[in-house]
Structure formats: structure tokens, C-alpha cells
Amino acid sequence: MNVRRFSARSAREALGLVRQAFGDDAVVLSTRPAADGVEVLAMAGEGVPAFDAAPPTPGAAAPAAAAVPAAAAAESAAGVEQDVAKLSMSTLSFQDYVRERMLRRRRAEQQAQQRSQADAQAAQARAEALAAAPQPPAAALRTRAAVQAPEPPSAPPPQPPLHPSAALPPQPPVADELPWLHEAAAGAAEAEASRARILPPAAAAAAMAVPLGAGQAPAACESAATLTVLDELRAMRGLIEDRFGALAFMEKLRRQPRQAQLTQRLLDLGFSPALVRKLVDGLPGDCDEMTWAASVLERNLPCGEAETALEDAGGVYALVGATGVGKTTSTAKLAAAFATRHGAANLGLITLDAYRVAAHEQLRAYGRILGVPVHTAHDRASLEDLLDLLAGKKLVLIDTAGMAQRDARTRELLDMLSHRKLQRLLVLNAAAQGETIDDVLAAYRAGSCRGVILSKVDEAVKLAPALDAMIRHKLKVLAVANGQRVPEDWHRLSAAALVRQALRPAPSGAWRMDAYDVQLVFAGLRARPEAPAAAHA
Numbered sequence: 001m002n003v004r005r006f007s008a009r010s011a012r013e014a015l016g017l018v019r020q021a022f023g024d025d026a027v028v029l030s031t032r033p034a035a036d037g038v039e040v041l042a043m044a045g046e047g048v049p050a051f052d053a054a055p056p057t058p059g060a061a062a063p064a065a066a067a068v069p070a071a072a073a074a075e076s077a078a079g080v081e082q083d084v085a086k087l088s089m090s091t092l093s094f095q096d097y098v099r100e101r102m103l104r105r106r107r108a109e110q111q112a113q114q115r116s117q118a119d120a121q122a123a124q125a126r127a128e129a130l131a132a133a134p135q136p137p138a139a140a141l142r143t144r145a146a147v148q149a150p151e152p153p154s155a156p157p158p159q160p161p162l163h164p165s166a167a168l169p170p171q172p173p174v175a176d177e178l179p180w181l182h183e184a185a186a187g188a189a190e191a192e193a194s195r196a197r198i199l200p201p202a203a204a205a206a207a208m209a210v211p212l213g214a215g216q217a218p219a220a221c222e223s224a225a226t227l228t229v230l231d232e233l234r235a236m237r238g239l240i241e242d243r244f245g246a247l248a249f250m251e252k253l254r255r256q257p258r259q260a261q262l263t264q265r266l267l268d269l270g271f272s273p274a275l276v277r278k279l280v281d282g283l284p285g286d287c288d289e290m291t292w293a294a295s296v297l298e299r300n301l302p303c304g305e306a307e308t309a310l311e312d313a314g315g316v317y318a319l320v321g322a323t324g325v326g327k328t329t330s331t332a333k334l335a336a337a338f339a340t341r342h343g344a345a346n347l348g349l350i351t352l353d354a355y356r357v358a359a360h361e362q363l364r365a366y367g368r369i370l371g372v373p374v375h376t377a378h379d380r381a382s383l384e385d386l387l388d389l390l391a392g393k394k395l396v397l398i399d400t401a402g403m404a405q406r407d408a409r410t411r412e413l414l415d416m417l418s419h420r421k422l423q424r425l426l427v428l429n430a431a432a433q434g435e436t437i438d439d440v441l442a443a444y445r446a447g448s449c450r451g452v453i454l455s456k457v458d459e460a461v462k463l464a465p466a467l468d469a470m471i472r473h474k475l476k477v478l479a480v481a482n483g484q485r486v487p488e489d490w491h492r493l494s495a496a497a498l499v500r501q502a503l504r505p506a507p508s509g510a511w512r513m514d515a516y517d518v519q520l521v522f523a524g525l526r527a528r529p530e531a532p533a534a535a536h537a
Contacts, residue, residue, distance in 0.1 A: 002044055003029065009037035018042040262289040269503060270464035272434055275472060294499050301467060301495040302476040304451060309492060310425075310478060311338040314346075314394040316387065317450065318417050321427035322440050323402035326455040326481060328353070330427050331399045332366040334479075336487035338395050339370050348390035349374045350383070352413075353401040363399050366486065380416045387419065398422070405443035414445060423450040425478065430454045434465035441473055451478035458482040458489075463502040 004021060008014035011031065018026045018040060025045030032039055259280045266276045279293055310317070311334060319327045331349075339347055349372050351363050367374040375390075377383040383398075390396050400417070403410045417424060426449045428437065446452070452475050454466060470477055477498065483489030 002047060003041060004043070006040045006042060007034055007036060007038070008040075011038045011040070014038050014040040258285075258289055259283055262293060265290065266293065266464075270434065270462035271468050272465075272472070275468050290503065294503055297467070297471065297499045297502075298495045300471045301499060302470065302474060303493070303495045303498070304476055304478045305492055305494045310334060311341060311395070316396040316398070316419075316422050317425050318398035318400055318422055319425050319427055319453070320400050320413070320417070320444055320449075321402065322405050322429070322444075325402070325427045325429045327402060327427045328362050328399050329484065329486065330453055330455055330479075330481050330490075331363065331397050333481060333487045333490035335366065335370060335372070335395075335397055337490055339372070340487070342394060344371045346394040347372050348393040348396040349399070350386050350390070350396065351376050351399045352383070352416075353399060383416065384419065387421065405440045410443055424448070425450055425453055426475075427453045427455050428466065430457045430463055430466040431460035432465070434468060437466060437469045441469060441475070446473060446475055449475075451476040453477075453479045453481065455481040457501075463498065467498060467502050 006014050006017045006021070008017060014031070014037075015028070018028065022042060022044045026042050027045055027047070029041040029043060031041075262283060263276055263280050266279065267273065271279075279296060282296070283289060283292065307313075317334075319331050321327050335347055335349060347370070349363060349367050351374055353363075364374045375386050377386050377398075387396070398417075400413060403413065414424075424444075426441075426444055426446050428440065432440070440446075452470065454477055457463065457480050460466070469475070477493075477495075480491045480493045480498075481489055482491065
């Protein structure tokens with residue numbers, strides 16, 4: 001057996017010398033400190049069968065400890081004694097190996113126990129933090145699964161390097177442990193602890209909570225980004241449809257001068273582009289365009305000229321509308337028209353206008369002229385009492401306070417008037433802009449009203465916006481007020497008369513449109529919903 005001794009300043013350098021001498025298959029027999037560093041006994045891998053063939057020598061461990069220096073000093077001794085000395089030296093090295101392996105196993109078990117305790121504390125802290133903070137159901141399920149998951153099995157102890165004595169059964173460590181082995185074990189433990197540093201429970205919980213939030217944040221951002229993209233796609237689709245529709249319509253107007261002329265005239269009169277487009281699309285080719293448009297408007301404008309007049313039908317009516325549209329004057333006109341036909345004894349007057357100073361005095365003045373007392377109701381209970389008191393009257397008129405269509409009290413007023421016997425009449429200013437009229441119709445729930453009274457017709461330069469709203473919302477025009485005289489300025493006009501007045505030529509001026517202005521209107525037109533009557537019910 002070729003056994004050599006290697007001396008170096010450190011174990012790393014000594015093992016490097018062993019590898020250079022015997023290669024990677026070298027077998028280290030023993031390692032011990034020396035005066036100049038570390039001393040290593042090693043042999044080539046080919047000498048391992050000689051150890052397997054050697055007979056066991058019980059009781060040789062104790063004399064071997066004393067024979068180590070002698071065997072190391074007398075390498076040229078007899079072959080049998082040298083083999084015995086080297087064999088006993090291998091036993092010592094195996095004991096050192098067993099001792100080192102036990103220390104490694106003990107350190108691995110301690111580190112695994114500390115790691116499992118730290119993981120349990122971190123999981124408990126994370127569960128408490130997540131339970132205290134609100135979270136979505138999916139995150140709660142993931143957290144519960146993470147808390148209830150079994151602890152991971154402790155990592156197996158690191159396997160020792162390939163050694164010929166690994167196949168031998170482990171032996172208990174000897175009592176006289178070497179000091180240098182303790183130093184090596186302590187250094188290895190410190191290095192291992194520095195590499196596997198364990199966080200405190202709070203820090204571990206925060207570190208484990210970060211990936212969960214980081215997983216939710218990208219999902220929320222992705223969902224918001226998806227919704228944004230969908231909204232942009234819808235807006236782009238609407239814009240493309242608008243533009244192509246406008247281009248097609250303008251191309252149609254360019255090819256057909258009659259339709260272009262009708263479009264320009266209807267826009268000049270104040271009709272909305274949406275209604276104008278529908279009219280122009282249905283224009284036949286063998287008729288006068290304005291005559292045909294007037295007939296179509298008459299057929300689509302609901303009026304109550306074929307029904308019984310309000311002053312003859314009787315009932316309980318509340319006149320509602322925006323501020324300054326003429327509700328009180330219209331109430332007085334309707335009351336005077338009824339009194340002249342059926343007598344003042346069958347008429348009842350109630351006012352709800354208690355907001356303005358001396359607002360009810362105007363209606364009381366008309367009541368004194370007609371000989372009818374005017375009652376004031378301050379709330380719904382008093383209104384119901386007055387309705388019960390006037391139940392024997394043929395016609396009961398209720399004058400309400402004027403409020404802006406966007407006033408919060410408008411809803412309260414409409415709720416107050418929700419009586420089973422009461423019908424609402426919407427008084428509408430015919431001189432208002434088309435957008436304002438649409439806003440008033442929506443705020444006062446025009447779809448649930450008995451009908452519309454057009455006031456201030458004498459002040460309207462263009463009657464087309466009001467009639468346009470009546471046609472689009474399918475509202476019935478029950479009466480028209482065109483002045484301040486009571487009751488002379490109270491009329492019932494037919495649809496033909498109203499359309500004829502709306503189609504009167506508009507005065508020339510800055511608001512007059514030419515062909516180029518018509519193209520600009522339809523080029524910037526956006527598709528808007530038609531505001532069906534059911535939306536205001």
C-alpha cells in the first residue's frame with residue numbers, strides 16, 4: 001500500500017496536494033494539526049481492496065493511538081507492522097469522520113428545527129395580517145390554503161463526500177474529541193448560519209405578504225387596462241360609424257339637391273339634426289319637399305283637438321313646470337274658461353307655492369275675480385285633506401311652485417303629487433332652446449304626465465324646437481297659451497296649425513345656415529340616444 005503524508009498550512013492546500021499526487025480517487029486516511037499547519041495521510045484508490053482483504057484486528061484501537069507517531073516515523077519498517085500501523089491509522093481517521101458526521105447531522109437537525117419554527121411563526125403572522133385587512137374572496141382562499149398547508153419536510157442532512165469507509169457501520173464518537181475539530185465545526189456552523197439567515201416573524205410576514213399583493217396588483221391593473229381598452233374600442237367604433245354615416249349622408253345630399261335644400265331649410269327652422277335626417281331619408285322623388293315634410297310632421301305630432309277639452313272633461317290637475325313658464329297664469333286661464341261654461345261653484349283652486357313671498361296672492365286675486373276661494377297646502381297630508389274636501393267639485397286645479405329642472409326639490413314635489421286621483425299637466429316654455437326642453441322633459445317625468453301645455457308661444461321666434469321634442473318624445477299638446485290675457489289667450493290648436501306656424505320662414509341673420517354650414521353640422525354630429533318617453537315615466 002502506497003501511503004503518503006502531506007503537510008500544508010491549511011486543509012485546503014493539503015487536499016490539493018493529495019489530489020495532485022493521487023488524483024480524484026485518492027483516499028484520505030487521517031487529518032491532524034501539525035506544527036506548521038495540517039498533516040494529512042492519504043493513499044491511492046487502488047489500495048482500497050487491500051483494506052477489504054485484511055483480517056479484522058479487535059482491540060487494536062488503543063495501541064494504535066500510541067503507535068501512530070512510531071508508524072509515521074518508521075515508514076521503512078517491516079511490511080506486517082507497517083500494514084497494521086496503517087490499518088489502525090485508518091480506524092482513527094474513520095472515528096474522526098464519524099465524529100464529524102454526527103456533528104453535521106446535529107447541526108442540520110437544529111437548523112431544520114429553527115427553520116420550521118420560523119416558517120410557522122411567519123405563516124401565523126401572515127394569517128393574522130391578512131385576516132385583519134379586507135381582501136377579495138380569491139385572495140382569502142389562497143391565504144387559507146397557504147396557512148393550512150402542511151409544513152415542508154425538513155431537508156435531509158448533507159451527504160458526506162464519497163469515502164471508502166462510508167459503507168462501514170457508524171461508531172459512537174470517542175470521548176477524547178480533538179480541539180481542532182471543535183473549531184472547524186464552529187466555523188462551519190457560523191458560515192451556515194450566515195448563509196441561511198432567518199428573518200424575524202414580522203419581517204417574514206411582510207416578505208411573504210408582498211408576493212400576494214404583487215400578484216393581486218397586476219391582476220387589478222390588467223382588469224382596469226382591459227376595461228379601458230374596451231371603452232376606447234367602443235368610442236372608436238361609435239366615432240367611425242358617425243363619421244362614415246355623416247360622409248354617406250353628405251354624399252347623398254351632394255348627389256340629390258332636393259334633399260340638401262330640405263335639410264338646410266329644416267335646420268334653419270330649428271329642428272334637430274336627428275329628426276331632419278329621418279325626414280330627409282324618407283323623402284320621395286315626385287313631390288314638393290316642404291309640403292311632404294309638413295304632412296309628415298302633422299301626422300307625428302300628437303294633439304288633443306279630437307278629445308274633450310280640459311275645461312269640459314273635468315278632473316284633478318296639477319300644473320307643473322320650471323320657473324317662470326307661466327303656471328299660475330295658465331291655471332287662471334283654465335279656471336276662467338271652466339267657470340264661464342260650468343260655473344264657479346264646481347271649481348276648486350289649491351296652491352302649493354309657499355316658497356316665494358306672496359306667491360299665492362296672484363292666484364288669490366284671480367280667485368276673487370272668479371268668486372272661488374283659493375286653498376293653500378303646505379305638505380302632502382294637507383293636500384290630501386283638501387282633495388277630500390273638494391271631492392265634490394268637477395274641476396280642481398293645483399298651482400305648484402316653480403323650480404329649476406335640476407333643483408333637488410323637484411323630485412320631492414313630484415313625490416308629493418303622486419296621488420291616485422291627481423293628473424299632472426306639464427307647462428312648457430315654447431321659446432326655450434331644444435336642449436333645455438329635453439332637460440325639462442326628463443326632470444319632470446313628462447312621459448307620466450297627462451299632456452303638455454305650450455306657453456309663451458307668442459314669444460317664440462322658432463316653434464320648431466318645442467314641436468320637435470313633442471314628436472320625438474310622443475307627448476300630446478293639450479292647449480296653447482300665447483299671451484297674458486285671461487282667458488282670451490287660451491287656445492286649442494290643431495297639429496296642422498302648430499306645424500304651419502313652426503314652418504314659417506325664419507328671419508335672415510347670423511343664425512341663417514348655408515350649404516357649407518349644413519355640412520359642418522353633420523360632420524360634427526354624434527350619435528345620441530333618442531331619450532324615449534319610458535325613461536321619464
